[in-house]
Structure formats: C-alpha cells, structure tokens
Amino acid sequence: MSKGELCRELFRRAKAGFPWGVAAVYLIFLFGGMFVIPAPKSNVLPMVTEAMAKAYGNPVTAALAQFFWSGLLGAALNTIEVPFLLERRTLLWSGVHFLATAAVYSLAGWRCRWFPYVETWLYLLGLLLLLYVLKWSVRFIEWQSDVWAIRKSSGLDTAEPPWRTLAPYLILAAAVELLLPPALMLVDARDFPVLTGMFYPFLILPLFCFFSACPLGTRLPRWWLVYPAFCMALTLPCIALVYNSSALFHLWMTGIPGLAGGLLGVLLRRLKKSK
Amino acid sequence: MKIDVTLDPALEELLVKVLSPGETEELRALLARLEKPERLTGFREGRAVPLDPGEVLRFYGEDKEVRAQTLDGDVYTVRLRLYELEERLPRREFVRVSHSEIVNWKRVTALDLSLSGTIRVTLEGGVVTYVSRRYVKKIKEVLGI
Numbered sequence: 097m098s099k100g101e102l103c104r105e106l107f108r109r110a111k112a113g114f115p116w117g118v119a120a121v122y123l124i125f126l127f128g129g130m131f132v133i134p135a136p137k138s139n140v141l142p143m144v145t146e147a148m149a150k151a152y153g154n155p156v157t158a159a160l161a162q163f164f165w166s167g168l169l170g171a172a173l174n175t176i177e178v179p180f181l182l183e184r185r186t187l188l189w190s191g192v193h194f195l196a197t198a199a200v201y202s203l204a205g206w207r208c209r210w211f212p213y214v215e216t217w218l219y220l221l222g223l224l225l226l227l228y229v230l231k232w233s234v235r236f237i238e239w240q241s242d243v244w245a246i247r248k249s250s251g252l253d254t255a256e257p258p259w260r261t262l263a264p265y266l267i268l269a270a271a272v273e274l275l276l277p278p279a280l281m282l283v284d285a286r287d288f289p290v291l292t293g294m295f296y297p298f299l300i301l302p303l304f305c306f307f308s309a310c311p312l313g314t315r316l317p318r319w320w321l322v323y324p325a326f327c328m329a330l331t332l333p334c335i336a337l338v339y340n341s342s343a344l345f346h347l348w349m350t351g352i353p354g355l356a357g358g359l360l361g362v363l364l365r366r367l368k369k370s371k
Numbered sequence: 372m373k374i375d376v377t378l379d380p381a382l383e384e385l386l387v388k389v390l391s392p393g394e395t396e397e398l399r400a401l402l403a404r405l406e407k408p409e410r411l412t413g414f415r416e417g418r419a420v421p422l423d424p425g426e427v428l429r430f431y432g433e434d435k436e437v438r439a440q441t442l443d444g445d446v447y448t449v450r451l452r453l454y455e456l457e458e459r460l461p462r463r464e465f466v467r468v469s470h471s472e473i474v475n476w477k478r479v480t481a482l483d484l485s486l487s488g489t490i491r492v493t494l495e496g497g498v499v500t501y502v503s504r505r506y507v508k509k510i511k512e513v514l515g516i
Contacts, residue, residue: 183503187487242507243484249514318486
C-alpha cells in the first residue's frame with residue numbers, strides 16, 4: 097500500500113470513528129448517570145462532569161468541548177487497524193499508534209476532567225494498552241494459522257501447531273481466573289474476605305501465572321508472549337462481576353508474573369541449547 | 372492424440388507439422404504451447420542463456436527489470452513482466468508472494484512468522500525472501516487451502 101493510499105485509509109477510518117467516539121462517551125455518561133446512587137435531584141442527566149462544567153463556565157460550552165475531544169479519541173481508536181496494513185515494521189507502528197492514542201486519551205481526559213484521581217487515568221491507560229496487546233495477539237494467531245496451513249499444504253513442516261500446545265494452558269488459566277474467585281467467595285469470611293481479597297490476588301494469581309508461563313516460554317518460542325495478554329484479559333470478567341474497579345490491579349498481578357515466567361522459560365531454553 | 376516423429380537429416384531446423392480433423396480446443400492448446408515454449412531466456416553480461424524454470428529459485432523486480440535467481444546463485448535478467456511470467460509458468464509451482472516477486476514453491480525449505488508479523492520464506496541455498504501479507508489469501512487459493 098502506497099503512502100497516499102495509507103493516508104487516505106487513515107483519514108477515512110478517523111472520519112468514521114469520530115461520531116462513534118462522541119456517541120460512546122455520551123452513552124457512558126447517560127448510562128453511568130442512570131445508576132448513580134442516590135439518584136440526582138434534577139430530572140436532567142449530566143452529560144459532562146461537574147468539574148468540567150465549572151471549568152468551562154457553563155455546561156453547554158463544556159459539552160461542545162467534550163464533543164470535540166471524545167470524537168478525536170474515537171477517531172484515534174478507529175485507526176487501530178491501520179498499522180496492520182503495513183508490510184514492514186507493523187509492531188513498531190502499532191506501538192507508535194498506541195502512544196498517539198494514549199496522548200489523545202490523556203489530553204481528552206485532562207481537558208474534560210474525566211479522571212478524578214491519577215489512579216483512574218493509569219488504570220484506564222492500562223486497559224488501553226491491554227486492548228492493543230490483545231489486538232496484536234489475535235492478529236498474530238491469525239497469521240500463524242495461515243502460515244501453518246501453508247506449511248502443511250506444502251509439506252514443509254507437520255509439527256503440532258502452537259495453539260494446540262497453548263490451548264491447555266489457556267483452559268487452565270480460564271478455570272483459575274474465571275471459576276476460582278466465585279468459588280472462593282462462597283467459602284470466604286463475610287467480614288474480612290481473606291481468600292478473595294488477599295490470598296487470591298497476591299498469592300494464587302501471580303504464582304499461577306508465573307509457573308504456567310515458564311514452561312510455555314521453554315516450549316513455544318515467541319508464542320508464549322500471547323499468554324500473559326490472555327491471562328490479563330481473563331481477569332476482567334471477575335473484576336466486573338465479583339470485585340469492582342478497585343481490583344483492576346489484578347491485571348498487573350497476572351501480566352507481570354506471566355511475562356517474568358515466560359522470560360525465565362526462554363532463558364532456561366537458551367541455557368539448555370547452549371549446553 | 373497420436374504422435375508421429377520423423378527424423379530427417381536433410382532438415383536445417385526443427386519442423387513441426389500438426390495434422391488435425393478440425394479446429395478443436397486441443398489443437399489450439401497444442402499450438403499455444405508450441406508458440407510459447409516453457410523455457411525462458413535469461414540475459415547476463417550480454418549473453419543470452421536458456422533458463423529451465425525448474426532451476427530458478429525466484430523471479431523478482433529490480434531496477435525496473437525482472438531478474439531470475441537460479442539454484443547456483445546466478446542472477447539473470449528476464450525480458451518478461453512478472454504478470455507474464457505468472458501466466459506462463461505452472462500456477463502451483465510458481466507462486467506470486469508479493470507485488471514484486473514470484474517464488475518457485477518447490478524450492479521452499481522453510482516458512483516462518485516473525486513476532487512483527489513478517490512471513491519469511493527460505494529457499495534452497497539459504498536464499499531468504501518475504502511474503503506480503505496481502506498475498507497470503509492468494510497463496511492459499513493457489514495451494515488449494
């Protein structure tokens with residue numbers, strides 16, 4: 097794809113993403129406002145934060161500013177696929193795209209006063225990063241399955257496809273991260289939930305991710321990188337259903353040990369090879 | 372189809388005479404093959420050399436010309452466009468892997484995917500080239516996947 101074609105595609109997707117960004121932010125405010133306890137006294141649901149309305153002087157100017165920033169964020173997010181259209185340095189350009197989107201997101205959040213705390217900004221930034229990592233992982237799996245099919249058809253390599261090795265680990269991770277927290281909740285103390293509040297996030301999760309990623313790092317060169325990303329994504333349903341947003345740190349309690357375990361596996365493989 | 376070969380030392384060059392009961396599809400295909408022989412001509416240092424396509428690793432575009440790299444590592448210029456080569460050469464054997472390259476698939480020894488998503492093709496003799504991701508669908512079709 098030529099530079100001109102790429103720029104046109106980028107502009108086309110950005111243009112399409114702008115209204116989606118506006119709609120998404122207003123929908124979040126609309127639905128978020130409906131579930132506020134206690135319910136607001138007035139019948140009008142707020143479309144901008146109180147801090148933003150105060151900073152801009154009146155809610156209408158604030159809403160217009162938010163219209164622009166949320167549209168810009170939507171435009172940036174809708175171009176997430178564009179780096180994949182490039183033949184070379186896709187990973188590098190995806191990283192650049194993430195940095196650009198993170199900058200737009202941070203600026204929009206700052207101008208629209210979306211983040212009451214620094215932690216809120218950081219957690220949402222982490223989720224944005226996770227979105228990019230997952231997007232990349234899914235693409236990588238697609239490419240790998242294509243390469244594997246071509247290899248098989250050409251009689252080049254009939255080795256077991258990597259996802260077959262990966263599948264049992266993912267099933268185990270899904271069981272630990274999706275089934276274990278509700279099960280622990282059933283037997284946990286009501287007044288001080290030691291199992292779900294401390295034992296699970298600080299002991300089980302990191303140890304499980306570390307020790308399950310380690311053999312993957314040994315067995316699957318490159319592919320093991322997909323595993324920590326999926327482990328992180330698998331924590332999200334339980335954060336939403338069993339915990340609340342304060343448990344978003346589970347993402348890092350899985351991602352970091354997963355990466356560390358995988359790296360240790362790679363190191364062990366290289367040591368074994370050199371011997 | 373019957374084949375009758377007559378050896379005549381008096382002839383100065385090869386003469387092919389085709390006898391047919393009418394203008395059939397088989398006749399047209401045979402004439403097309405006779406007019407467009409599968410052997411190619413490669414040019415190198417002012418010399419024209421007949422090239423056996425089976426011995427060619429890849430055809431690729433370079434400096435607005437089409438080059439053919441052979442098994443022994445020699446590079447020849449071919450006076451045909453890549454799309455013409457694509458039409459002329461056996462489809463399952465010579466696969467277009469990018470806008471500027473056709474690879475002899477029988478000479479492929481490895482196919483790898485890098486973390487950055489680049490598909491690397493290794494040919495006999497350790498020659499390395501890359502598959503354009505936009506051509507993957509087409510390659511799969513050619514290989515009947």
